[in-house]
Amino acid sequence: MTTILQPDDTMIPGVSEPAKSRATRRVRGLSDRTIAWLFVAPTIALLLAINIFPLVWMIRLSFTSLNLSMSYLPLRFVGLDNFTDILTDEDVWFRLQTTAQFVIWSVALQVVIGYGLALLINRQFRGHSFWTTIILLPMMLSPAVVGNFWTLLLQPQIGPFNYLISMFTGVPPSSFSMTGQVSLAPWTIVLVDTWMWAPYVMLICLAGLRSIPDYIYEAAEVDRASAWRQFWSITLPMTVPFLMLAVLFRAIENFKMFDMVNLLTSGGPGSTTELVSITLKRAAFEKWRTGYSSALAIILFVTVFGAANIYVKALNKVKQR
Amino acid sequence: MTAVLTKSSAHSIVEASPRAKIVAGGLVILYAVITILPLLWIVATAFKSQSDAIAYPPKVIFEPTLEGYVNLFTVRTRQTPDFIAKLPPPETWYDKLVRQRDMVIAGPSKVVPRFVNSLIIGFGSTFLAVFLGTLAAYAFSRFRIPLADDLLFFILSTRMMPPVAVAIPIYLMYRQLNLTDTRLGMILLYTAVNVSLAVWLLKGFIDEIPREYEEAALVDGYTRLQALRKVVLPQAVTGIAATAIFCLIFSWNEYAFAVLLTSGEAQTMPPFIPFIIGEGGQDWPAVAAATTLFVIPIVLFTVLLRKHLLRGITFGAVRK
Numbered sequence: 001m002t003t004i005l006q007p008d009d010t011m012i013p014g015v016s017e018p019a020k021s022r023a024t025r026r027v028r029g030l031s032d033r034t035i036a037w038l039f040v041a042p043t044i045a046l047l048l049a050i051n052i053f054p055l056v057w058m059i060r061l062s063f064t065s066l067n068l069s070m071s072y073l074p075l076r077f078v079g080l081d082n083f084t085d086i087l088t089d090e091d092v093w094f095r096l097q098t099t100a101q102f103v104i105w106s107v108a109l110q111v112v113i114g115y116g117l118a119l120l121i122n123r124q125f126r127g128h129s130f131w132t133t134i135i136l137l138p139m140m141l142s143p144a145v146v147g148n149f150w151t152l153l154l155q156p157q158i159g160p161f162n163y164l165i166s167m168f169t170g171v172p173p174s175s176f177s178m179t180g181q182v183s184l185a186p187w188t189i190v191l192v193d194t195w196m197w198a199p200y201v202m203l204i205c206l207a208g209l210r211s212i213p214d215y216i217y218e219a220a221e222v223d224r225a226s227a228w229r230q231f232w233s234i235t236l237p238m239t240v241p242f243l244m245l246a247v248l249f250r251a252i253e254n255f256k257m258f259d260m261v262n263l264l265t266s267g268g269p270g271s272t273t274e275l276v277s278i279t280l281k282r283a284a285f286e287k288w289r290t291g292y293s294s295a296l297a298i299i300l301f302v303t304v305f306g307a308a309n310i311y312v313k314a315l316n317k318v319k320q321r
Numbered sequence: 322m323t324a325v326l327t328k329s330s331a332h333s334i335v336e337a338s339p340r341a342k343i344v345a346g347g348l349v350i351l352y353a354v355i356t357i358l359p360l361l362w363i364v365a366t367a368f369k370s371q372s373d374a375i376a377y378p379p380k381v382i383f384e385p386t387l388e389g390y391v392n393l394f395t396v397r398t399r400q401t402p403d404f405i406a407k408l409p410p411p412e413t414w415y416d417k418l419v420r421q422r423d424m425v426i427a428g429p430s431k432v433v434p435r436f437v438n439s440l441i442i443g444f445g446s447t448f449l450a451v452f453l454g455t456l457a458a459y460a461f462s463r464f465r466i467p468l469a470d471d472l473l474f475f476i477l478s479t480r481m482m483p484p485v486a487v488a489i490p491i492y493l494m495y496r497q498l499n500l501t502d503t504r505l506g507m508i509l510l511y512t513a514v515n516v517s518l519a520v521w522l523l524k525g526f527i528d529e530i531p532r533e534y535e536e537a538a539l540v541d542g543y544t545r546l547q548a549l550r551k552v553v554l555p556q557a558v559t560g561i562a563a564t565a566i567f568c569l570i571f572s573w574n575e576y577a578f579a580v581l582l583t584s585g586e587a588q589t590m591p592p593f594i595p596f597i598i599g600e601g602g603q604d605w606p607a608v609a610a611a612t613t614l615f616v617i618p619i620v621l622f623t624v625l626l627r628k629h630l631l632r633g634i635t636f637g638a639v640r641k
Contacts, residue, residue, distance in 0.1 A: 032464055035545050039460035043453045043476070043516050050513035051479040054490030061490070117352060123337035125346035133627055134353040137360065139634075140623045141616060144576030148595040149363050149612055152605055160362055160379045173378070195356065200634060207631055207639050245638060256483040259576040263595055280485045285581055290489065297486030304481050 062295035068288035082295035092279070092296070099276045101186065103254045106193040107247055113194065114201025115243065119235075121202070122209040136203065138196045147263030150192050154178040179265050185273045189261050193254065201246045208242030209235065244315050248308065255304055276300060360616070366609035374605040388422075389606025391415045392599065393432055393614075397424040399600070431593070432611060439589040441504055443572040446511035451565045453512070454519025455557075459549060461520065462527040463535075473524075476517045477636065484577035492582060504587045510578055515568040518636060522567065525637035526560025527553065563629035566622050573619070590615050 030038070062083070065076045086092050117135065121128050138146070153161045154177075162173035178188040212234065220230045258277035261267070267274035267282075280300065284293035337345065366374050368385040397419055405425065411417040419426050457476075461469055491510060492501070500506030530553060538548040554561075573590075580592040594611045597604050623630070631639050 030545065032545060036460045036464035036466055039456035040466060040472070043457040043520060044472070046453065046509075046513050046516060047476060047479050050491070050510060051482070051487070054487070054494055055482075057494070058486075058490040061493075117349065120345040120349050123342050123345040125337075125342040125349070127346070128349065131346075131349050131353045133624060134357055135349070136627075136630065137620060137623060138356060140570065140619050142574030142576060142591050142619075144574075144580075144591040145594055145612055145615060148608070150359070152366070152603075152608075153359055153362060157377045158375045158379055163379050195359070199356075203631055204635060204639060242639065245635065249635065252481060258483070258485050259591075263576075277483050277485050280483070281581070284485065284489045285492075290493070293489055297483070297489055300483055300486055301481070304483070305478065308481060 058294045059298060061291055062298055064291045066291040068290050078291070082292050083299070085292065086296050086299060092276075095271070095274055095276045095279045098186070098272070098274060099255060099257075102189060102193075102257070102273075102275060103251055105187075106190045106197070106254055107250045109190065109194045110198045110201045110250060111243065111247060113198040114203075114246070115205050115239075117198065117202040118205035118209055121206055132206075136199045139200045141196070143196065143260035144263050146192065146196055147260040150264055151179060154188065156180070180269055182269055182272050185265050185269055189264060189273050192260065192264060193257070196260070197250060197253075201243075201250065204242050204246040205239060208239035211242075212238045241315065241318055244311075244318060248311050248315065251311075252304055252308055255300075255307075363609045364613050366605055367613045369606050369609075371599065371604070371606060374609075386418070387415070388418060389604075389610040391418055392604055392607040393597065393610045394430055395419070395426045396428050396430050398427045399423060400425050430597075432597075435588055435590050435593040438504060438587055439573060442507045442511060442587070442589055443569050445504070445508040446515055446572045447565050447568040449508065449512040450515035450519045450568045451523075451561060453516050454523050454564065455554075455561060457516075457520045458523035458527050459553065461524050463532070473520070476520050480514065480517045485581070488578055488581040491578075495582065502583045502586045502588075507579070507583065507587050507589070510582070511572045511575065514575075515571055518567060518571070518633075519564050521636045522564045522632060523557070523560060525632065525640065526557050526564070529560075530556045560629075563626060563633065566626055567633040570619060570622055 063077050063079060065078045065081075067073070121132055153159045156162050156174050156177045161178065162176065165171060166173040176184065178184050178191075216234055216238075217230060220234060225233070256277060257275055258281065261273060261275055262278055262281070265273045267278045276296075277300075280293055280296050283289050283296060365383075367389045368387070369380070369383050370386050370388050373380050373383040374389075395415070400423060402423060405420050405423060408420075408425070411420055416426060460466060461473060466472065495501040495506050498506075500509070534552050534556070535548045538552045539545070543551065575589070576591040579589045583589070583592070590611070594608060594615065595603070597607045597611060599607065626633065
């Protein structure tokens with residue numbers, strides 16, 4: 001603000017043509033402070049109406065026993081019952097475990113593949129730009145549509161996936177089902193998620209690699225540092241903040257994961273791939289337990305928010321080093 | 322000196338050796354081919370007949386047909402061969418195609434209205450989000466706003482909520498306001514989600530425009546608003562366009578809100594596509610045809626956005 005000149009203070013009469021109407025302009029032109037508020041207010045108002053008001057309402061509902069399929073019942077406040085119910089429910093803990101395993105494995109795989117790809121692409125071979133664009137395509141698609149068409153690809157008989165596996169391993173293609181088998185389904189959602197999001201990690205890591213100035217490597221060359229040594233002492237440490245940023249974004253997104261898995265396995269077989277978002281959807285929109293699901297939603301939100309905050313602090317520490 | 326160094330040391334990472342480049346290129350191309358195969362399979366399935374699509378073993382070579390696309394756009398009824406023989410000769414190529422399967426076209430399917438919903442909701446929410454986002458981003462970029470960092474963080478944090486969790490109170494609120502399953506309701510909701518991205522991205526873009534241009538305009542007697550319109554906006558045009566495409570892609574691809582809050586009237590493509598049913602289950606060629614048509618704009622956008630992609634997916638945290 002201090003660097004911005006006020007029109008009224010700086011206008012020199014006679015210098016420019018519009019200066020003639022300075023008197024009218026003073027009335028017509030709004031002050032910077034008014035403009036700032038006029039510009040920010042609509043966005044804040046919209047977010048208050050669509051995000052914050054419903055959130056506050058949800059907090060209120062989480063203390064009630066509201067069930068929409070029996071909404072004729074009077075609203076009954078039950079205190080912290082919903083929260084204690086959820087936190088003592090073994091099933092919920094099991095879903096959280098399923099979700100945590102999904103997040104850890106999918107993010108780990110994406111980091112390995114994404115970082116590897118970024119290192120390779122950074123060698124700037126001919127045509128790398130074209131092939132990078134191809135690799136980026138999956139992450140731009142609708143997760144729901146991806147989940148849906150992978151069910152075709154993974155069909156035990158008619159899908160090409162099992163057929164390809166059998167070509168390489170000799171296992172008969174109809175002898176296993178990627179989405180229907182308890183032992184395979186959790187890996188299937190990790191596989192499809194990695195197919196979709198490894199390019200995301202790749203893109204961020206690539207930016208990290210390109211941010212390292214050449215002269216550091218040149219200095220390392222002068223010191224006769226081996227390629228291996230250069231990687232561990234220069235490349236990796238300098239790309240860690242980027243890698244951590246990618247992990248943060250992916251972990252949050254996958255913790256919330258609903259669309260792709262809902263269409264790929266819809267939580268099955270049994271509940272082996274039932275991520276916590278799917279549990280929430282079932283409680284809220286199939287069993288209509290609004291009070292209970294509001295409490296669960298708040299627990300999830302606090303978890304994401306808390307974890308993200310701790311992580312960002314750690315990220316800042318890494319950056320400062 | 323630099324040139325000599327990079328040339329003399331074959332294993333320098335600064336400039337990879339030709340052999341390293343070939344190995345890297347080979348591996349990346351292999352990955353790219355594997356990663357694109359599922360998409361190519363879907364595009365191919367759209368041109369298969371129903372029996373080819375579910376053949377065992379899966380068919381790589383087949384006789385292409387437009388049946389999938391015809392099935393996507395029409396509702397058909399099965400008739401006896403006698404009945405079909407008595408009908409007047411087919412008027413169009415698709416009538417003919419359908420009759421070969423002992424079917425008669427009964428009318429258009431719901432795919433066009435769903436597609437129109439996707440377009441209206443997508444463009445409506447994008448326009449609103451970019452409009453509000455540009456104003457807010459300009460204010461955050463150029464004026465000292467009390468608690469600006471907190472406000473910006475608040476704007477971002479609304480995006481951390483799991484969509485299913487947000488949908489619960491929105492469902493209740495929309496029921497009260499008669500906004501359930503309406504395009505307006507979906508536009509407002511998507512605008513709220515997109516505006517956080519728009520503010521963060523556009524603030525980055527506007528920060529990069531030197532203040533000197535505006536200051537010069539202000540000295541020339543422009544008002545703030547005139548300076549914004551005639552000086553800042555023309556410079557921010559690429560950034561605004563990139564932001565708009567990101568918003569459009571989000572609305573286009575969104576599934577969780579759409580499936581939980583719409584059922585017919587305002588339903589968009591993502592919840593519709595998985596439920597394109599033929600006789601006995603999913604009509605895979607038609608589903609694949611819908612997927613192909615749905616994905617084409619995204620592919621074009623990806624190519625267009627290539628330069629700004631990194632910014633968009635990290636909320637402007639990483640610029641280049």
